[in-house]
Amino acid sequence: MQKGLKLGILTCALLGFAGLLIFSGSVTGAAKQTLTSVYSKAAPTGLDDPAWGKIKALEVPFDGKEIFAGKKASVATKAVFTDSEIYFWFNWKDATLSVTKEAWKYDGQNWARQKGDEDRISLLFEINRINNYATKGCAVVCHVPAGAPNAKEGKFGTATDAEKGDLWHWKAARSDPAGYADDGYLAKISDTKGGRKGDAGKGGDKQNITDDKTKPKYMLAPGKKLGKNNILLAADAVEITDYSVFKAGDVITYRMPVAAEGSFGDIKAVSRYADGAWTVMLSRKLNTGNDDDVAFDPRKKYNFTMALFDDSKDYDSYDSEALTLEFKK
Amino acid sequence: MSEAEVHTSEERQTAAAGRECCAQLLRLQVPADAICWHRFFGALQLALIGLLFLTGVLMALAYTPVPGTAYDSVDYFQFSLPFGDVVRGVHHYAWNLLLVVMGLHLLRALVLGAYKSPRQPVWISGVLFLLVMPLFIITGDLLPWDQKGYWSTQVRFSIIASIPVAGDFLLQLFRGGPLTGIVALTRLYVLHILLLPGALVLLIGLHMYFLGTRGLSGPLSGNAAHGPKVPFLPDIVNRWLAVFLLSAIGLGLVAWQWPAALGDPADPTDSAFIPRPEWWVLSLNQLVAIFRGPFMVLGSAIIPGGLVFLLGALPFLDRSPERRPSKRLGVMLAAAVVLAALAVLSVMGYVEHFVRPEH
Numbered sequence: 001m002q003k004g005l006k007l008g009i010l011t012c013a014l015l016g017f018a019g020l021l022i023f024s025g026s027v028t029g030a031a032k033q034t035l036t037s038v039y040s041k042a043a044p045t046g047l048d049d050p051a052w053g054k055i056k057a058l059e060v061p062f063d064g065k066e067i068f069a070g071k072k073a074s075v076a077t078k079a080v081f082t083d084s085e086i087y088f089w090f091n092w093k094d095a096t097l098s099v100t101k102e103a104w105k106y107d108g109q110n111w112a113r114q115k116g117d118e119d120r121i122s123l124l125f126e127i128n129r130i131n132n133y134a135t136k137g138c139a140v141v142c143h144v145p146a147g148a149p150n151a152k153e154g155k156f157g158t159a160t161d162a163e164k165g166d167l168w169h170w171k172a173a174r175s176d177p178a179g180y181a182d183d184g185y186l187a188k189i190s191d192t193k194g195g196r197k198g199d200a201g202k203g204g205d206k207q208n209i210t211d212d213k214t215k216p217k218y219m220l221a222p223g224k225k226l227g228k229n230n231i232l233l234a235a236d237a238v239e240i241t242d243y244s245v246f247k248a249g250d251v252i253t254y255r256m257p258v259a260a261e262g263s264f265g266d267i268k269a270v271s272r273y274a275d276g277a278w279t280v281m282l283s284r285k286l287n288t289g290n291d292d293d294v295a296f297d298p299r300k301k302y303n304f305t306m307a308l309f310d311d312s313k314d315y316d317s318y319d320s321e322a323l324t325l326e327f328k329k
Numbered sequence: 330m331s332e333a334e335v336h337t338s339e340e341r342q343t344a345a346a347g348r349e350c351c352a353q354l355l356r357l358q359v360p361a362d363a364i365c366w367h368r369f370f371g372a373l374q375l376a377l378i379g380l381l382f383l384t385g386v387l388m389a390l391a392y393t394p395v396p397g398t399a400y401d402s403v404d405y406f407q408f409s410l411p412f413g414d415v416v417r418g419v420h421h422y423a424w425n426l427l428l429v430v431m432g433l434h435l436l437r438a439l440v441l442g443a444y445k446s447p448r449q450p451v452w453i454s455g456v457l458f459l460l461v462m463p464l465f466i467i468t469g470d471l472l473p474w475d476q477k478g479y480w481s482t483q484v485r486f487s488i489i490a491s492i493p494v495a496g497d498f499l500l501q502l503f504r505g506g507p508l509t510g511i512v513a514l515t516r517l518y519v520l521h522i523l524l525l526p527g528a529l530v531l532l533i534g535l536h537m538y539f540l541g542t543r544g545l546s547g548p549l550s551g552n553a554a555h556g557p558k559v560p561f562l563p564d565i566v567n568r569w570l571a572v573f574l575l576s577a578i579g580l581g582l583v584a585w586q587w588p589a590a591l592g593d594p595a596d597p598t599d600s601a602f603i604p605r606p607e608w609w610v611l612s613l614n615q616l617v618a619i620f621r622g623p624f625m626v627l628g629s630a631i632i633p634g635g636l637v638f639l640l641g642a643l644p645f646l647d648r649s650p651e652r653r654p655s656k657r658l659g660v661m662l663a664a665a666v667v668l669a670a671l672a673v674l675s676v677m678g679y680v681e682h683f684v685r686p687e688h
Contacts, residue, residue, distance in 0.1 A: 032593070129401060134593035135476070135602070299588060300408050324593075 033060060034324040037079035037086060039298075044080055044087050047272055047279050051080055052089050062308050062318035073308055073318040075121070081327055086296055087283045094119055097273045098311035099229045101173035101255045104208070104216045108248030111215035118173035119278060120309035125294040125302055125325075127164040127185065134303040137322035141165065141186065157195015161188050166294040167196065168267050170280055174205040177227035178257035181267040181282050185292040199292040201262020205255040206234040216240065216252045227257070229273075234258045263290040298327035357561035360545055364568040368545075370434035376573040377427040378529065380580065384420035385522060392472070394518040396511055399474035400594040407591055418584020419577070424465075426580070428609050431458065439643075439664055442652030443546035449644035450539040454532060456641040461528055466610070467503070468521035471514060479595035480604040482509060482517075488617055488629045509597070549652050611678030612671045618681070636667065 035058050044051045057076035064071035078089040100116025124141070126133055132140045141156055158165065165186035169175070175182050182203060189195035198204065210217045218237035220226060227233045232253035259265075266288050271280045287295040294302065302325040308318040364372045391410060393402040406413045435455065438444060444452035467489075471482040486509065490500045505512035547556070559565065596602070606614040613633060620628035639646070647660050654661050 129397075129404075129594060131397065132594075132596045132598070135596040135599040297408055299414060300404075301591075303593065 032322065032324055033058060034301075034326055035060075035077055035079050037081045037298075037325060037327045039327070039329040040080045040082055043082050043085055043283075044089075044281065046270055047089070047281050052078055055080065057089075057091070060306060060320050060323065062306070062320050064318050065316065067312065067316040068310070068318055071318070073310075075306065075308060075320075077306075079325065081286065081296070081298060084285060085283055086286055087281060088123070090121055090280045090282075091277060092121075092308065093277045094273075094310060095276055096311065097172075097229070099173040099231060100311075101253075103254050104252040106246045106248060106250045106252075113254055114251075117309075117311045117313060118171055119311060120169065120171045121278075121280060122170070122307045122309075123168040123282075123304055124186065124307075125166040125168075125304045127166050127292070127294045128162055130158055130163040130165055131160075133163075133165075133305075134322055134324075137303075137305040138307065138319055157186055157189025159188065163188070166292070168282060168284075170267075170269050170271070170282060172229070172271070172273075172278075173231060173253075174255050174257050175203075175260075176257075176269050176271050176280075177229065177231040178203075178233060178259050179269060180260045180265050181269045183260075183264050183266045183284075183293065197292075199263035199266065199290065201260065201264035203258055203260030203262075203264035205257050208232070208237070208252065208254050208256050215243065216254070218256065219252060228271075232256050263288065263292055266290070266293060296327075298329065301326045354562050355560070358558040359561050359565055361557040361559045361564075363545060363559075363565055364572065369572060370430050370437060372569050372572045373430050373576065374427060374434060375533070375569065376576045377423045377430065378533070379573060380419055380423045380577055381427070382526065384416045384423070385526075387416050388420060389522055392518075394472070394511075394514050396474055396514055397594065399472065399514060403473040403475075403591060407588070414588040415581055415584045418587070418589045419580045421589035422580045422583050423576070424469075425609070426576075428462070431462070435459075435640075436664075436668075438546065440654050440661070441546055441549065442647075442654070442657065444644045445647070445650060445652055446644070448539075448543045448546060451536065451543050452644055453641055454536040454539055456637065457532055458529075458536075459637050459640070461525060461532060464525055465521065465529075468517040468525065471509070471517050472521065473591060474514065474595045475592040476595055476599070476602050477592045477604050479509065479597065480602050481606070482513075484604060484614075488625075491625045492630045493626055546652075605682045606678060608675070608679075611682070612674035615674040615678040615681070618678075 038055055040051050042051070055078045057078050060075045060077050062073040062075065064073065073092065075090050075092040080087045080089075098117060098119045100114050101118045102113040102116065104111050105114050124138065130140060141158060167184040167186055168181050169184060170181035180203070183199045185197055185199060187195045187197055208216045208218045217239060218232070218234075219240045220232055221236055221238035224236035227236070230251075230253075234256040235258070237256055267282050267284045269280065269282050271278065273279075284293075286298070287293075289295075296302065303322050304325055305322055306320040309316070310318070362368055388403075388406055391402055391406040391413075393399055403417070407417050408414065438452065438455065467482070467485050470478040470485075472478065486500055486504060489503065490496045492499065503513065503516060505516050613628075616628035616632060617625060618628070620626075643660070647657065649657075651657060
């Protein structure tokens with residue numbers, strides 16, 4: 001019995017040790033950057049919430065495309081999730097605050113739209129699996145050249161109906177002043193139509209231009225204040241009845257952010273431009289219940305890519321490789 | 330005799346045979362320590378195989394053996410179906426634990442000289458498991474159609490192809506064409522869920538039969554035949570059910586807490602992906618890595634195959650009736666050398682793939 005007891009203890013110890021070896025970690029594949037969303041009971045209240053300070057940022061490298069070809073960029077990225085929401089925190093260097101987006105400028109006689117675009121950051125998740133997106137990233141999402149018939153509506157899309165992406169698009173001039181990022185989705189691109197669509201609901205921006213396209217149609221309504229970075233929000237605009245009130249050098253927003261409603265406004269945004277860098281926080285429900293949104297399940301991993309736009313149009317961007325988003329409680 | 334009377338007579342005979350079989354089972358007496366707290370590896374293996382079968386059947390209900398869609402079906406099973414993650418996790422962990430327990434079972438039999446007369450067939454039928462189990466790995470890893478499974482399979486296919494004479498034939502048999510696509514997936518799926526489980530059941534039957542006719546390995550001294558006996562039904566069956574339930578609950582809890590990983594979907598064009606070998610294949614992987622080029626076959630087939638052959642031939646190489654390990658120093662030393670070599674190779678493999686993955 002003594003001998004049996006020793007043998008039993010030895011075998012149990014061996015089993016336990018083997019179990020520890022087996023269960024001590026999962027085996028993964030080759031290197032791919034993983035952003036770990038860390039659980040927090042309380043939602044981060046803003047860009048400087050202590051929750052962000054506790055997390056080490058993932059430095060995501062970006063490669064420039066088109067006019068930025070050969071250039072590099074980098075975005076410090078963090079993520080936190082609560083029982084119902086997910087929060088992303090981004091910080092990247094940008095020497096110039098770009099929110100012009102062709103704003104009107106008055107020279108004392110005529111109105112003209114200024115040159116200049118806006119800073120943006122976008123994220124693309126899979127709603128339904130996009131073939132090889134996990135490894136190739138944005139490269140497998142069909143982009144069409146400017147001027148193509150199907151470039152009018154969205155410029156890019158997926159190859160089949162079964163593939164669908166969730167596009168988060170933060171725009172410094174057109175969405176951020178209204179406190180959100182555009183929530184869109186990516187569907188199949190056809191020969192005549194692009195695959196980039198806006199989620200159900202209202203949002204985006206309203207063009208501030210007269211029918212003869214020579215001057216702005218709206219100005220700030222009395223008693224209202226301009227939004228962040230002196231952007232005129234559509235909700236605070238009133239039609240101009242007397243253009244003589246303007247003096248040379250006056251600037252009026254051309255693309256006025258519209259308050260988002262419905263699924264289009266799922267992604268809330270907070271931002272700050274300071275010391276030559278943007279800091280942006282985006283948040284959304286883990287599961288909005290909308291077909292046009294990715295539903296985050298903290299047990300799963302998600303593939304996503306990011307793109308950065310520095311005062312540039314859609315084709316001129318810095319793109320990241322495919323990344324993995326995981327959740328850790 | 331009319332046709333109806335023939336039928337009735339046959340039915341009576343069948344019923345009588347069934348009753349006799351049940352009666353035999355009820356009368357069956359087995360050693361009291363057939364399953365006990367210090368002899369449970371065999372019972373645990375059977376429980377784990379049972380769990381693998383059960384969870385495998387449940388997963389097969391949702392699985393689609395088509396590249397791409399296979400991944401989606403596994404993803405759906407794991408994350409959308411109730412308890413899908415637990416079922417897949419139990420399958421994953423039961424397999425890992427089975428390999429550990431099989432190794433310990435084999436080691437115990439080796440150390441205690443359980444392969445000696447009259448139990449040689451029990452030992453040989455046990456060693457035969459070593460030939461079947463790797464096939465489960467080769468066929469099962471590809472099924473989720475994820476990056477790791479796909480590229481691990483590619484590595485294994487290249488190893489299989491290096492086997493002299495039979496390599497190309499075996500590769501063609503598994504892959505069914507020049508590329509790892511739908512034909513390969515279908516073939517491996519059929520092998521994994523139909524042919525290999527069938528072979529495993531036959532092997533288990535054979536092993537149990539020899540166990541029944543040749544007996545359990547008794548104590549190192551004394552006569553086991555005079556030891557206490559208990560009825561197979563219900564005592565031994567109940568003990569096995571307890572092992573099964575404990576394993577199911579334990580693995581279920583582990584799977585619930587740490588679900589089995591599901592990597593990125595397979596991308597056959599992404600040759601930059603380097604799969605990291607699982608712990609149980611680290612030594613073999615390293616062996617293959619040591620013998621490169623024309624000598625690859627040494628690491629991929631000759632050395633592992635030779636070891637399995639020597640293991641099977643052990644009862645004929647060590648014929649003395651002596652079972653005490655202290656009196657079988659030659660066998661013990663050889664076993665220790667092999668184990669040490671496997672451990673060193675595994676550590677080397679771990680360092681290469683996990684500590685310095687850039688290499």
